[in-house]
Amino acid sequence: MSSNHRTESQALAQADLLSREHCLQLDAQDPLAACRERFTLPAGVIYLDGNSLGAMPAAVPARMRQAIEQEWAVGLIRSWNDADWYPAPQRVGARIAELIGASGSEVIVADSTSVNLFKLLVAALRMRPGRQTILGENGNFPTDAYVAAGVAELTGVQHRAVAPDEVLAALNEDVAVLTLTHVNYKSGQVYDMAAITRRAHEVGALVIWDLAHTAGAMPCELNACEADFAVGCGYKYLNGGPGAPSFAFVATRHQAALRQPITGWHGHATPFAFGQTYTPAPGIDRMLVGTAPQMGLFSLEAALSAFDDVDLQQLRAKSLSLTSLFIALVDQQLSGHGFGLATPRNPALRGSQVSLTHEQGYAIVQALIARGVIGDFRAPDILRFGFAALYLSHADVWDAVTTLKDVMDRRSWATPEFMARKAVT
Numbered sequence: 406m407s408s409n410h411r412t413e414s415q416a417l418a419q420a421d422l423l424s425r426e427h428c429l430q431l432d433a434q435d436p437l438a439a440c441r442e443r444f445t446l447p448a449g450v451i452y453l454d455g456n457s458l459g460a461m462p463a464a465v466p467a468r469m470r471q472a473i474e475q476e477w478a479v480g481l482i483r484s485w486n487d488a489d490w491y492p493a494p495q496r497v498g499a500r501i502a503e504l505i506g507a508s509g510s511e512v513i514v515a516d517s518t519s520v521n522l523f524k525l526l527v528a529a530l531r532m533r534p535g536r537q538t539i540l541g542e543n544g545n546f547p548t549d550a551y552v553a554a555g556v557a558e559l560t561g562v563q564h565r566a567v568a569p570d571e572v573l574a575a576l577n578e579d580v581a582v583l584t585l586t587h588v589n590y591k592s593g594q595v596y597d598m599a600a601i602t603r604r605a606h607e608v609g610a611l612v613i614w615d616l617a618h619t620a621g622a623m624p625c626e627l628n629a630c631e632a633d634f635a636v637g638c639g640y641k642y643l644n645g646g647p648g649a650p651s652f653a654f655v656a657t658r659h660q661a662a663l664r665q666p667i668t669g670w671h672g673h674a675t676p677f678a679f680g681q682t683y684t685p686a687p688g689i690d691r692m693l694v695g696t697a698p699q700m701g702l703f704s705l706e707a708a709l710s711a712f713d714d715v716d717l718q719q720l721r722a723k724s725l726s727l728t729s730l731f732i733a734l735v736d737q738q739l740s741g742h743g744f745g746l747a748t749p750r751n752p753a754l755r756g757s758q759v760s761l762t763h764e765q766g767y768a769i770v771q772a773l774i775a776r777g778v779i780g781d782f783r784a785p786d787i788l789r790f791g792f793a794a795l796y797l798s799h800a801d802v803w804d805a806v807t808t809l810k811d812v813m814d815r816r817s818w819a820t821p822e823f824m825a826r827k828a829v830t
């Protein structure tokens with residue numbers, strides 16, 4: 406943690422610039438302020454959980470009504486052709502490619518993130534025969550570790566997880582594939598994609614990046630970093646809705662050799678020839694397995710229109726402005742309440758979330774939700790707040806921290822109701 410960054414936010418706080426009026430001035434100069442209208446959010450809610458389930462884009466309901474009431478109810482099976490259902494995985498993939506620094510023919514939408522990770526891990530191992538290790542990181546999102554361990558068991562290689570700051574040193578010529586999440590789901594810390602990919606390639610390893618907390622939250626440059634493979638969620642910062650399908654990226658140079666293990670008919674070169682042997686489709690299409698979840702795809706496609714004409718550098722600048730403001734306000738208003746900061750102060754190392762620590766974190770998050778400020782809790786002590794730059798304002802950040810201060814001052818978290826854990830959070 407650099408002392409420069411601490412001094413910066415303390416100076417901000419001490420200069421007494423941090424008033425609601427100042428936040429409103431920042432909002433008045435925000436080039437993305439109008440994007441808020443592209444979302445439907447309930448009145449009285451400040452939504453800081455877009456890193457788990459994105460808010461609903463206003464374009465989605467009409468698209469879903471059309472898909473259900475016209476294309477399905479009236480068009481029936483004809484809609485696979487007439488309504489362009491069939492090419493939706495490629496079409497939506499090409500739109501996501503623009504957000505992650507890939508070309509349109511390198512990204513496809515299919516299945517869940519977990520399933521795409523499985524397919525790419527097996528494919529990567531097949532490209533590095535003789536190597537015995539899948540390298541991962543401690544503290545990754547559990548599904549990434551579970552899937553890597555499952556693939557290791559299936560293929561007979563070892564899965565080795567190391568601390569994030571030991572990844573570079575752990576790369577050696579036994580590593581077939583390195584699998585990392587670009588922005589950590591708990592801390593919000595960002596890896597240096599270019600440097601890690603370069604080092605992995607020096608030892609002959611491939612890299613799979615999980616972009617679940619990157620895509621739509623901040624720009625990333627897969628091709629400029631010479632990335633091999635990536636996966637990411639459709640339902641977080643891309644706002645595709647609950648269970649919206651995920652995406653997979655395969656760099657053009659790897660596509661011809663890629664052999665993924667779930668050889669379903671939609672990944673076949675000629676699915677409607679109904680032949681009895683499997684021939685993979687050319688290009689990214691071979692990542693497909695079975696029939697795509699069309700309703701989730703349509704929802705995701707409509708949701709992506711919220712990014713139309715959005716300059717990703719402006720998105721990044723606003724995201725950092727929101728997260729820096731949140732940190733500065735927590736420093737200013739919540740000292741003495743027992744909070745720690747689990748996210749880097751250095752903006753260059755931060756995704757689009759801020760995580761605080763507190764021993765009563767679960768109950769505090771429940772008390773905040775009851776007051777309309779929706780974040781989430783990750784055990785053992787993390788209060789997680791996601792800042793989706795398209796629909797949040799600086800005034801929202803002010804109001805959220807003011808509510809948190811009130812919850813702490815009044816100890817309104819200290820009730821049996823808020824302290825009792827729920828199953829899904």
Ligand SMILES: Cc1ncc(COP(=O)(O)O)c(C=O)c1O
Pocket residue numbers: 517518519520546548549586590615617618638651
């Ligand atoms: C980093 C990361 N990877 C993967 C997933 C899981 O993705 P899916 O539910 O699409 O399998 C999540 C969250 O659910 C996540 O945070």
Ligand SMILES: Nc1c(O)cccc1C(=O)C[C@H](N)C(=O)O
Pocket residue numbers: 456457458546590829830
């Ligand atoms: N996918 C989720 C779900 O089905 C229910 C509750 C939460 C989720 C999430 O996405 C969690 C999320 N990946 C996280 O970063 O914690």
